[in-house]
Amino acid sequence: MSSPRLQRTRQASHSLRTAPAFNVAPLRFPPAARPVVLVAPIDERLRSTREMSSISHVGSAHATLAEHRWSAGRLAIMALVVLYLATILVVPLIALAVETVRTGIPAVAEALRTPEAVFAIVQTLWLTLIAVVVNCILGVAIALVLVRQRFPGRQLLDALIDLSLAVSPVMIGLSFLLVLGRDGWFWPVLDALGIRVAFAFPGLVIATLFVTLPYTVREVANVLTEVGEDEEQVAATLGASAWRTFWKVTLPNIRRGLLLGVTLTAARSLGEFGAVLVLGGSIARKTETATTYIYGALEERQNAGAYGMALLLGVVSMLLLIAIERFKSRSSDA
């Protein structure tokens, strides 16, 4: 009974687009240099992929191999990988932290306490909260429809869910602007109702919802597919209503996928830039978010604010990352 679980781990790490799946099987990193995102999924794959027997053998026997049989070629590949990951993942973050300190903690703290910065932070938190709540509800609903229902056009819908992963957020923002902006398609209606979407809070919400759509849907859909329909059908034959079946059977089964999806959603909401910039316009104390604040501060050469905000975002994202890893390892142990 262990293979479905392992499969889930694999699916989860697969759909976590931020974690490219390098199969650098025989390589292990010293614990201190293990970048959390990239290495953990590889480890899990190693342990899980039975059919890759030769590779997993190397992996499991790596202690002996590591001590006695590290050829020059293997060392070179490992050095290259470590160097590459350090360059693109670790060094920039260290640089940010160092530069923030050099700019002066008091100055940074001051910059982050300005009304503009506070507004941007609060705005981003609101957007994240809305994205999490909406995706939690609609994400589960969409996943249920996609996985449990059979209807014409289902596969097209399935493919469309991933649209926001494929296209540039800037393009998305522009497209929404053409529909919802001044003189856009729906402008007469919006104007008559007195609703401003573009360059206003609703625009930010729409942009955030669009870019976060796939995460919860995908994670929940994966789990739903893996869990199968048998338990729900049994519940029906036992006389349970659809509502009861959902709360008592389906939801507990998808809980971990939902948590993972929601965490990914939060991370994406915090970091979104292009779509909220184009559709929101980054107007200070109106449509500025944490990311667009950084951009604005850099343009105005207010390095303290930019560094401070960037570091803040970085720290929050790291915390979410740790949470994601937790959910993933727990969903594979459960």
Next chain:
Amino acid sequence: MNVSVSHVTKRFGAYQALADVSFEVESGELVALLGPSGGGKSTILRIIAGLERPEGGSIALGGEVVDDQHPRERRVGFVFQHYALFRHMTVADNVAFGLEAQKAPKSEVEGRVNELLRLVGLQGMERRFPSQLSGGQRQRVALARALAPHPKILLLDEPFAALDAKVRGDLRRWLRELHEETGVTSLFVTHDQEEAFALADRVVVVNKGRIDQVGTPLEIMDDPASEFVARFVGEANVLAGTPSEAGARVGPLDIALDHAASGNTVHVVVRAYDLKFWRDDAHGVATVRRVHPLGDRVKVEAALDGVGPLFAQFPRRSSLLHGIEPGCRIAVQITKARAYPA
């Protein structure tokens, strides 16, 4: 509660899963749906439970037509091949689920759960989770869960297929006892003829979405309605022959049949235990190829002159086996055979 399946048809896209399927299960019976994989057996079960919708035909439970009823209204107990236990619930919560869904009072739920866990021999396991149970235990929890809300009928989809042979045998005996104790009308799907014959009062043979025969295990073994049934239940020789006065002629053998054969050629089906071999070096009509000991029986493979392979099984100490060894000549007598149009 009797079950009546009448003229049920079902397609999956272009694939005709069921074509005009009709049969009855009497109240209190234990009936097997027997047939090869992919023949539509499970689909019949799922249609009875309401988990699948047929294109045509009708299902009645206890005389009441249930075609428009949702599975939750049909009061059918369903046991899946892979148990489908609620994985995040304890054994007791699994068994209680149906009663709670039907809003039974708490005291009644508790009593019934205890009663069922005793019935399936899982007292003391109340607080375990499915992942902490063996396959056989899980299957028994699934049964207890299905029986808890007093279903009209019990449907079991390949209930023992996922278990190893030893556990399967034990559970099989146990299920028969359980059925006698509870008296719940039960219908189970299996592709294992031994299982069907060992357990069921009556057997429904399903092949390619049709019902080939309905009958008691003896009727099906001794009087198969079609060549398919004859070949599917038990090992049998199938020999090409021509009709003759006595019955059918197959190479050097003139075989007596219980019924007249028709047509130009026929397929004569002879069960492994319906023929006799004995050593006859002078007048033998076949040559022994191999002799396999199979525990308490011995299987003898021979080549019938001008026809081809022919096999028989004998009890290990049978006098018929005297002198039988690979390469020897044997006489052949067929004691019972049936012929089907080729």
